[in-house]
Amino acid sequence: AQSVTQLDSQVPVFEEAPVELRCNYSSSVSVYLFWYVQYPNQGLQLLLKYLSGSTLVKGINGFEAEFNKSQTSFHLRKPSVHISDTAEYFCAVKETSGSRLTFGEGTQLTVNP
Amino acid sequence: DAGVTQSPTHLIKTRGQHVTLRCSPISGHKSVSWYQQVLGQGPQFIFQYYEKEERGRGNFPDRFSARQFPNYSSELNVNALLLGDSALYLCASSSDRTGGYTFGSGTRLTVV
Numbered sequence: 001a002q003s004v005t006q007l008d009s010q011v012p013v014f015e016e017a018p019v020e021l022r023c024n025y026s027s028s029v030s031v032y033l034f035w036y037v038q039y040p041n042q043g044l045q046l047l048l049k050y051l052s053g054s055t056l057v058k059g060i061n062g063f064e065a066e067f068n069k070s071q072t073s074f075h076l077r078k079p080s081v082h083i084s085d086t087a088e089y090f091c092a093v094k095e096t097s098g099s100r101l102t103f104g105e106g107t108q109l110t111v112n113p
Numbered sequence: 114d115a116g117v118t119q120s121p122t123h124l125i126k127t128r129g130q131h132v133t134l135r136c137s138p139i140s141g142h143k144s145v146s147w148y149q150q151v152l153g154q155g156p157q158f159i160f161q162y163y164e165k166e167e168r169g170r171g172n173f174p175d176r177f178s179a180r181q182f183p184n185y186s187s188e189l190n191v192n193a194l195l196l197g198d199s200a201l202y203l204c205a206s207s208s209d210r211t212g213g214y215t216f217g218s219g220t221r222l223t224v225v
Contacts, residue, residue: 044203102158
């Protein structure tokens with residue numbers, strides 16, 4: 001079975017500052033990795049995904065993530081955040097042969113002016 | 114193109130009642146999954162259906178059931194509702210097994 005740990009439950013930052021949201025995962029088999037964003041009272045929107053190939057993945061809204069197999073991490077980064085990035089961010093993992101996404105508990109990113 | 118649509122958007126039920134939630138996937142997507150998201154937590158996997166067959170089931174009691182229809186839409190049924198079933202129920206569709214699931218906006222179920 002796989003598991004996901006998001007190391008920070010809340011991350012407050014100022015507008016235009018860089019941000020990193022940390023995610024570690026555990027799995028005994030090969031996995032795909034995802035980051036989703038959830039705005040208040042909405043569903044989940046896919047930011048980016050790692051399936052194979054380059055370990056640096058670029059997503060929407062200027063976000064990127066780096067897959068580190070040795071450290072079993074998939075941290076999300078953005079060099080300069082905006083007020084509109086305020087939302088809950090979820091890291092998720094799926095076994096390559098499996099059918100389910102396993103989510104972390106989420107990180108609330110709050111961007112302050 | 115329409116995204117994943119779920120109905121209803123909000124629902125209030127009484128303990129012991131039954132509820133049916135509906136989901137229409139993106140056109141051409143044959144896989145539908147259901148997730149439960151309790152307030153303040155990450156989504157938890159309930160079911161996945163692919164080509165009308167159950168492909169996965171999460172750790173939920175038998176009160177939870179689902180099915181997928183020939184047009185790939187899906188229903189999630191919950192019997193004998195408990196207060197703890199109050200949550201946002203999310204439906205996701207995918208065209209293949211690699212992921213990239215597209216989620217709907219969810220159905221907010223409140224059990225009183």
